[in-house]
Amino acid sequence: MIIVVEGFDQAGKKTQSKLLADFLKTKKKKCKIFSFPDYTTSLGKEIKHYLSGKRKFPPQVIHCLLAANRWEKSKEIIDAISKNYIVIMNRYYQSNLVYGTVNGLNLKWLENLDRDLPKEDLVIVLNVNPSDSFSRKKLKRDRFEKDRIFAQKITGTYRKLAKKFGWHVVNASQSKDRVHHSITQIVLKYMD
Numbered sequence: 518m519i520i521v522v523e524g525f526d527q528a529g530k531k532t533q534s535k536l537l538a539d540f541l542k543t544k545k546k547k548c549k550i551f552s553f554p555d556y557t558t559s560l561g562k563e564i565k566h567y568l569s570g571k572r573k574f575p576p577q578v579i580h581c582l583l584a585a586n587r588w589e590k591s592k593e594i595i596d597a598i599s600k601n602y603i604v605i606m607n608r609y610y611q612s613n614l615v616y617g618t619v620n621g622l623n624l625k626w627l628e629n630l631d632r633d634l635p636k637e638d639l640v641i642v643l644n645v646n647p648s649d650s651f652s653r654k655k656l657k658r659d660r661f662e663k664d665r666i667f668a669q670k671i672t673g674t675y676r677k678l679a680k681k682f683g684w685h686v687v688n689a690s691q692s693k694d695r696v697h698h699s700i701t702q703i704v705l706k707y708m709d
Contacts, residue, residue, distance in 0.1 A: 519598070519635060520704060521606040523615075524643030525671050528689040529696060533643060534607040536697045537704065541603055544708075549597045552607040553587055560586045576620040583613050584630035594635050604635075611640055615678055619670045639707050640682070641700055642675050643689035 538548040566572040610631035617627040
């Protein structure tokens with residue numbers, strides 16, 4: 518099973534991915550968390566340079582790099598699934614769809630970049646109010662995270678694509694315990 522945890526910056530993706538893995542372990546399930554972008558790879562380092570403003574790429578190039586970063590890890594993802602792990606994705610290709618369309622790219626083109634990657638069973642979007650995101654993180658925001666108007670477009674596009682693709686949306690502006698509870702209720706329905 519692949520569970521994707523999505524959302525804008527400071528929505529709580531990393532925290533909720535870990536809490537979900539801990540919860541699933543209490544249910545005797547093996548879990549592995551992948552986080553994207555994965556900055557430990559050579560492509561991931563290029564992405565980090567771009568996000569920090571040290572590199573400039575056209576939107577098509579950065580979205581290809583983001584997809585290629587997931588492809589770099591595809592063997593590990595497939596291996597984890599083959600060993601009956603529940604794979605939790607702290608962001609996956611859904612981020613590319615959201616950010617790419619906001620950057621003016623064609624949705625079908627973006628979908629094709631990741632077409633043959635292992636598919637998710639469940640996507641949970643942590644819908645954070647942009648003002649909450651900005652109050653949670655004051656320093657070191659990357660180029661996608663600095664612009665408040667861009668943040669509103671991203672959160673709106675997450676909600677729009679959630680309706681289109683059947684992703685679950687959780688209010689991430691509430692307490693982390695309430696968010697975790699909402700996530701576990703969704704996940705348990707998929708495990709029955």
